[in-house]
Amino acid sequence: MQENSKGLRSFKTAQKRRQFLEKELGLSLGSIGNFSFTEGQVIGRNIENLIGATQIPLGVAGPLKILKHSNSLNVFLPLATTEGALVASISRGCKAVTEAGGATVFVMDVGITRGPVFKTLGLKHSLQTKQWIESHIPLISQTTQKTSSHLKLLKVQSSLAGKNLFVRFSYYTADAMGMNMATIASEQAIRLIEQETKAECISLAGNFDIDKKPAWLNFIEGRGKKVWAEVILDKKLVGNLLKTTPEKISEVVSRKNHLGSMMSGSLGFNAHFANILAAIFIATGQDPAHVVEGSLGITTAEVLENSSLYFSIYLPSLVVGIVGGGTHLPTQEEALKIMKVANVLEYSEAVGAAVLAGELSLIASLAAKTLAKAHSLLGRKGK
């Protein structure tokens, strides 16, 4: 079979590769072969060794009301998932948030990061290199910004241990998620730093970014967008629609999301941010591995003096874009259009509001002890 392996790469079309695999493995790959994009749309850009497409069922939740200064907008949420009950649960959350008057959302663009590691001669050299960087920010900005008109250097942080200097570049990258732009820009910055300081870059990605691994650095500093969302629901609405009380929701958040996550040594003080993000990310062409960063964050709930429920979510590290990546693919592009977002900030707002709605709904199910019943009716459900 060794020689066959050369085959996979040598075949020129998805069809030829499928035929090779079908013959080699005695299979039929008819469903995989049925797809809407053209090979030209993805080859050299999104995939290699293409054989077709994976289809993920796509549902829609909403509309979800989001408050924007004086006015508001209603958003539908495309959700690609195979987890029964998830869309229904988010829909219920959308209804509750919308009937409560809508979600208030705030987004802060802290920039996408790239974090190389340099090897130095020792502490003195590490510190000198750090100081050279800190005193040459304008030059580094200029150098990185030459690589793209869409990119802007926001911040440079560095930290060191022994012969290792870690640098974290944060970039504004317009409507793109920006990891690729950040890599190309950082490569130029690295070349400059190497020339000027003689520190040697060992890896242009030194886990000080830190990309697709859960990490306190991203929780504390943020990565991509920081997003907060909140809603206030009166006691009656919680009772009628969510079949529970503000007190019980607050208790589940405290004992499960807070104390449970403390006991588990977690960075996710929430119920299921990851579920909601995975479904929207896949639907809209995001990188699904960024669900890792997205799973970080905190849910809070409080019973207000007037007996209403205050409910909020905080996503310190939402890494998303609306151009680049898989966003241009036909189904993903249509899903983005369903959301009607004009730019990445509006997209992030919608995602934040969706997380708020989905989190509220699951917490309410847990509080009302109706979750297992929903499972039996609508398939499996992780939370």
Added chain:
Amino acid sequence: MQENSKGLRSFKTAQKRRQFLEKELGLSLGSIGNFSFTEGQVIGRNIENLIGATQIPLGVAGPLKILKHSNSLNVFLPLATTEGALVASISRGCKAVTEAGGATVFVMDVGITRGPVFKTLGLKHSLQTKQWIESHIPLISQTTQKTSSHLKLLKVQSSLAGKNLFVRFSYYTADAMGMNMATIASEQAIRLIEQETKAECISLAGNFDIDKKPAWLNFIEGRGKKVWAEVILDKKLVGNLLKTTPEKISEVVSRKNHLGSMMSGSLGFNAHFANILAAIFIATGQDPAHVVEGSLGITTAEVLENSSLYFSIYLPSLVVGIVGGGTHLPTQEEALKIMKVANVLEYSEAVGAAVLAGELSLIASLAAKTLAKAHSLLGRKGK
């Protein structure tokens, strides 16, 4: 629009829902409407408010040689991704591992977990409840195992703080990922515990599971399958195929994966486990939110006395199944067939070997400083 929202739920077919959205939003959703599964295959099981499907480009890497006791097998890896260069990189890793003689992989099934939180009257009651549980394991086993012939209770752990008792049930669930089975079984156990001890379950999922949130409890105890994989590559092979040296690979692992992740406060001492897992998970119908747990783990690299490279990965928390979830969908089922795995352990082995190959290839690119070039040629790439 409020009244329209009722519409989404009232429509009976995906086509009607699409038409509603197309009209409501002034869009065409033709690509989303093109899918291979039937509505009957997913409704009431995988999705609600279905409007169609998201298509993710699917590529194949491999064959990848996996050593099995005396013999070996060659596996093709289906990878659904929109991240250019990822399939090519994993393919290169497969070639390197295969030419080096193959991957050695070990899998330990530690079970899927469900972790409720109980409210008690105080410490004495918390401890009594804990003791009741510990002295009634056979009864709890029996109770939980009545809910499914595929499920077996493996372990019960508990921990407490004040009026909060957290219990973690671990279950063997045959070839299923098992989260749904575990929930249903745990509900029965909870009912029993509530009756016998008068402790009150506040949430059947108390973040002591801990599901889809990064957590040290899962890193330390494991969740789902623990998987280890390793390969030894001689210096020449590393040079010819990976264009670098064992020393440089070992250095990148040490300075990036280890020191970089220490500096970042991470639970992921690896380069990009999440990328590889996300691509296989989506292709084969796993729950993509479990990439969060999958991103935990450690890569090690050492230069052996004979100058060869020893390279290994450890996944403490791989949550997967080959039945249930999205595995029965046409494209996902075909992808699973491409892997030719007989059960979930073989599937886990193949995933472990794939992570080994993909991690090796990226680390080698970083060591050889060819990553940015690969980006420019093959699209964006996160790592």
Added chain:
Amino acid sequence: MQENSKGLRSFKTAQKRRQFLEKELGLSLGSIGNFSFTEGQVIGRNIENLIGATQIPLGVAGPLKILKHSNSLNVFLPLATTEGALVASISRGCKAVTEAGGATVFVMDVGITRGPVFKTLGLKHSLQTKQWIESHIPLISQTTQKTSSHLKLLKVQSSLAGKNLFVRFSYYTADAMGMNMATIASEQAIRLIEQETKAECISLAGNFDIDKKPAWLNFIEGRGKKVWAEVILDKKLVGNLLKTTPEKISEVVSRKNHLGSMMSGSLGFNAHFANILAAIFIATGQDPAHVVEGSLGITTAEVLENSSLYFSIYLPSLVVGIVGGGTHLPTQEEALKIMKVANVLEYSEAVGAAVLAGELSLIASLAAKTLAKAHSLLGRKGK
């Protein structure tokens, strides 16, 4: 001066060393030279290069009422500290707890740990070694228990990554803290494992113990003693004595100890366990570096239905003893006698109750906003 350095070691008495230093540095070390123990009591046991003693002011808080099944006891707490207001604050907490009826305390002896790291030939060898250990627990018990009649092997855990096998031995060590006993016993176990499995021990302490470093492994598994303490105070008592309300105390615990520590990436969901432990540890001859493990843990507070305050602390990792270490020194021995504890479990109970009292008092001060005033009056105060 190089040759002088030999001097320090060559001098035979503390006085000679002091005289050397006084001359060398032009100092008077009169206060250091005034101490109550004899050189014979500490040389070859507690210290080398002795020049005298450091004196730490010693205060007493209490009595603190601790509930014991049907009866109760009143404990005085010796506290060695230079932090003004600490003893006064703990005293106030003792009064509040005592007037509320006393502290309920539970102690679980999970054992002191030693955790070597072994180097193996690879995964297969790592797993075989792990399996050899797991199937030879009786032999390992016997081997370790030969080293001391006070020691009993409680548990052996192991975990592996690549060529590294980590083993964690947990020992009951009677009234001793037991780190030294555990080391000697583990050395025998290691010798046995090396002989039987050919795995090579790289370090008898492999940070899998994990000693004197904050770590989730100790939080989750416990180390030494797990201690829980609680008290219920009625609203009036909280008002009269602590000058605040159950609601405000509960709010400070939630927003500071829980949310604040989540935002900070902490393992200490408390206000100042470390302060109280450091003072008792130093007074009673414990190893003060074990304050690191002691700083882990959780405070909870709830307002009960009858408007009373439920307040609790959880110390997962209290590493203490009442024989060995510095416990035999004259001032430390007297301090232990002040506590009137019969064994290490009673000592741990008293420490748990002290932490409860001290934590309650500081949280109440913060809630009542009287902390800064206390500072100005009674010196500096960390919390």
Added chain:
Amino acid sequence: MQENSKGLRSFKTAQKRRQFLEKELGLSLGSIGNFSFTEGQVIGRNIENLIGATQIPLGVAGPLKILKHSNSLNVFLPLATTEGALVASISRGCKAVTEAGGATVFVMDVGITRGPVFKTLGLKHSLQTKQWIESHIPLISQTTQKTSSHLKLLKVQSSLAGKNLFVRFSYYTADAMGMNMATIASEQAIRLIEQETKAECISLAGNFDIDKKPAWLNFIEGRGKKVWAEVILDKKLVGNLLKTTPEKISEVVSRKNHLGSMMSGSLGFNAHFANILAAIFIATGQDPAHVVEGSLGITTAEVLENSSLYFSIYLPSLVVGIVGGGTHLPTQEEALKIMKVANVLEYSEAVGAAVLAGELSLIASLAAKTLAKAHSLLGRKGK
């Protein structure tokens, strides 16, 4: 006994309190009663309910050579401990570092922190308050700096979740550890913020400082002083003096300090920073609870091309002072004089060098497998 408790506070002298306790408990407290400081030196400043002093054996290690730009200095290290072998081990480390040419040390004063938590009306108010703070730094500086001529506001950071706003003030506090100054200054800043923004301070210490609890925020941002120290030892010196090789030391650091701490979920990638810090802290009047922050950090070791050993330590969070706290007590003041440090930066340098020496010596013992023997000869030893 309840009424007696009033007694403790009512007694006017340490002697009276001792006599009360002696009678009450049937004890003799003669050793505790023998101390060198006067009651006037500590009452109202360091302690309440004074009964005497705890005596900790004090040894000296060194001299330890520290490189200072063009010249160098030799420092003796006062170490108060009851842990046999610790002083001997640090002494050996001092000898090795000194013979290797001395320690290179760098200190960065990032400031002591105080981190209140505010309650707001919701996200908009939280963000407005954050923005008000960020745009009024000069006013906040002025307000805080009025409270002490020794204090300077260095930085203000803030982070929010729901109705909770956490603020972290960092202050330069000259030669003092500064926690008390920081509290008093922060109280003024808080008053100002409350007046101007109507956010309500719930706790002036909101665990965003974060004081005496292990936390990634302190690891990443630093607290007090960041200290790095390094030394290069040639192979021969390692062999002769430390009885091992650079390769073995590097291996222990990698497998124990790095991999072991990863497996344990630790923030301490070192062997025993806490031991060394506890001994110096107690000897010189520091707050021993700050050993918690001190236990964070990283040791690195590498074999250089010329076969020498590169060895370094990094303390991100060293919280120390040479005025205030216990530093003015007679024995502590004498100990500080032994170190001959002119200011807190020199003190921090000496502490960093001491940690380097002590860490090197223990790692070498573990590598040479002589640790247990040292234990048997010189008493117990935690590492």
